[in-house]
Amino acid sequence: MTSRRSFITQSALAFSALSASRVLGANETIRIASIGLGGQGLGNAGRMAKVPGVEIAYLCDPDTAALDKAKKVFPNAKTTQDLRKVMEDKSIDAVVVSTGNHWHVLASIWAMQSGKDVYVEKPVSHNIWEGRKLVEAARKYNRIVQGGTQQRSDPLQDEIKAFLDAGSMGKIKYVRCNHYSMRASIGKRTEPLTPPATVDYDLWLGPAKDEPIYREKFHYDWHWDWNTGNGEMGNWGPHILDDLRNVVFRDKVALPKRVIAGGGRFAWDDAGETPNTHFAYMDTGSIPVIIDFHNLPRQKGIKAPDVYLRRRTGAFLIIECEGGYYTGSRGGGTAFDSEGKKLHIFKGDGGKTHAANFIDAIRSRKSEDLKGEVEKIHFSSAWCHLANNSFRLGQKYNREQAEAAVKDFQPWNDVIADFHQHLIKNELDASKLDIKMGPMLEIDSAKETFIGDTATPEALALLTREYRSGFEVPQSV
Structure with missing residues (x-):
């Protein structure tokens, strides 16, 4: 071998x-x-x-x-x-x-x-x-x-694009992306977890560092460790931000120009590293984008996820327009006028032909036949990484400074207000929490790197990782 x-x-x-x-x-x-x-x-x-x-x-x-x-x-x-x-x-x-x-x-x-x-x-x-x-x-x-x-691969996305192009709701003002889902503590061991005897741990680790694991379960909860996962932003974020890039930007915006993020991991006191409450602003140079994730319940003692205005748990995108708004997910959505009257209901299939699309492209040998061609999804994944990068570079949070980071944009203040309300409903005192607020990272989209004052060694290091010997991603493929 x-x-x-x-x-x-x-x-x-x-x-x-x-x-x-x-x-x-x-x-x-x-x-x-x-x-x-x-x-x-x-x-x-x-x-x-x-x-x-x-x-x-x-x-x-x-x-x-x-x-x-x-x-x-x-x-x-x-x-x-x-x-x-x-x-x-x-x-x-x-x-x-x-x-x-x-x-x-x-x-x-x-x-x-x-x-x-x-x-x-x-x-x-x-x-x-x-x-x-x-x-x-x-x-x-x-x-x-x-x-x-x-x-x-869901026909729903083309239908939404056509509806937006028809102009019934007017010009897009901004997009709010959300995903609120309840999760629980992953525990915190005093002694490192021993991988199951059925696992070849060397092969499981591959490119990741060989670090002690203090969570209770070996499988799945690797998502909440930066060594192996990318948190909720890297779990649900690629779906949501890929919808955004396809439906709203038509893949013409590769990366945002600037990104800032904040949040933290609250209430659980577990071994997880990634935030369970995370919010970010993305400056695209045209349509502003905000996104947030809440993993705590709607209120302490209630077994239900958080909610936001016009959405419920399954919604991904809220496209705010001059004359109405669209709210929906991969399963469907609804367009409303500015008075809240339904204009159109969209029903999707969740992309059930995505596997068949891959097989069809294998037979045709035409990458342009792919619905999710790799570079498109690379960019969508990169938006998530950028939001994580800002969070990981975060310093101690100050609400006034956080609000001032994005001037004259009320939806950003709304996100921060929602964040504080979420903490209050979970009986958490913001003044006693380790809340982080990251820098406003400036991005060179063509070179896929940071520029300006935020292009620090610490920030640039997060664009890649240290690979374990024998499992390095090659500099030259």
């Missing part, structure tokens, strides 16, 4: 993506490997398996318990804990990467270097720099790479 240190170099030398790929006939079966078999991974495998002409031929997860569960669903598939064995199998045409966020880019690049097409879950990267490397690899190896923001 190839050593992990030399795998990526040998892959680049041993394979030409074009020569390594099987030439597929129009009716030939496409053989897929599903890498990462948690709830989303097993779901993705199931959605792919329903597409005509697709076979789930290989199952991969560092946890044999997950493999055993998936094997019951796909009894004829080969299994392995080591994704490098998948890359070496020339009979595999494409991989579906549903690992932890820290593995998304490296697994995808290895697959492309081995001549395979890729479906990679959101966020498509763990940081902005490696997201660009993902795009570079797709271009270099001429691979079909689909991002896992499935609502891109």
Whole structure:
């Protein structure tokens, strides 16, 4: 078996993506490997398996318990804990990467270097720099790479765009993005957690640092650790901000010009690092964008998520226009006039054809056929990373200073007011909390880096990460 240190170099030398790929006939079966078999991974495998002409031929997860569960669903598939064995199998045409966020880019690049097409879950990267490397690899190896923001394949989005273009609600003033969902403490151990005996921990870690884990559960809660996850902003954010970039900006705004964020992790006193209450402003140079996440309940003692004005839990976008507003999610939405009268109800399917769209593009070999082509989803993921970057650079919060950071824009003050009201309803005293407010980061969209006074070494370091030896995302793909 190839050593992990030399795998990526040998892959680049041993394979030409074009020569390594099987030439597929129009009716030939496409053989897929599903890498990462948690709830989303097993779901993705199931959605792919329903597409005509697709076979789930290989199952991969560092946890044999997950493999055993998936094997019951796909009894004829080969299994392995080591994704490098998948890359070496020339009979595999494409991989579906549903690992932890820290593995998304490296697994995808290895697959492309081995001549395979890729479906990679959101966020498509763990940081902005490696997201660009993902795009570079797709271009270099001429691979079909689909991002896992499935609502891109929902006809609902084109219907909303057409409605906005018709002008019934007038010009867009700003967009507020929200996601309020209840979560709970992940606990805090006094002694580090021992990974389950069924897990190959070295393979599970991959590019991430080998750091002690103090949460109670090994699986899923990696989301709330910066080493492996990107918090709620990187969990729901890619869906919401991808909707925004597609519906409102039509993919013409790659990155915002400026981003500022604040918030914190309150009430739980657990091992999590990422905020459970997070708010951000994004200056696009045209339509302002604000976004916030609340993971605490609507009120202490009530088992219900928070609410905001015209939305309920499932809504993603509130598009405020001069003559009305739209509020909705990937499942549907409603347009209203300025008096609150319904103008139109939109019904979507959540993007149920996203897997089929990926398979169709594999057969056509045209990346332009993809609904969620990798660069589009790279940008949407990067918006989330920028909001996280500002938060992680945060200093002690001062409400007056926070409000003054975005002058003459009342919706920003509304977000901050909602944040304080959320704390009060959960019986939390803001003066006693570790609330952070980050800097207003200035961004060079073309170079995907920070500029100006906020381009500090600390800020620039967050654009990438330190990779564990043998699992480095390559500087040159």
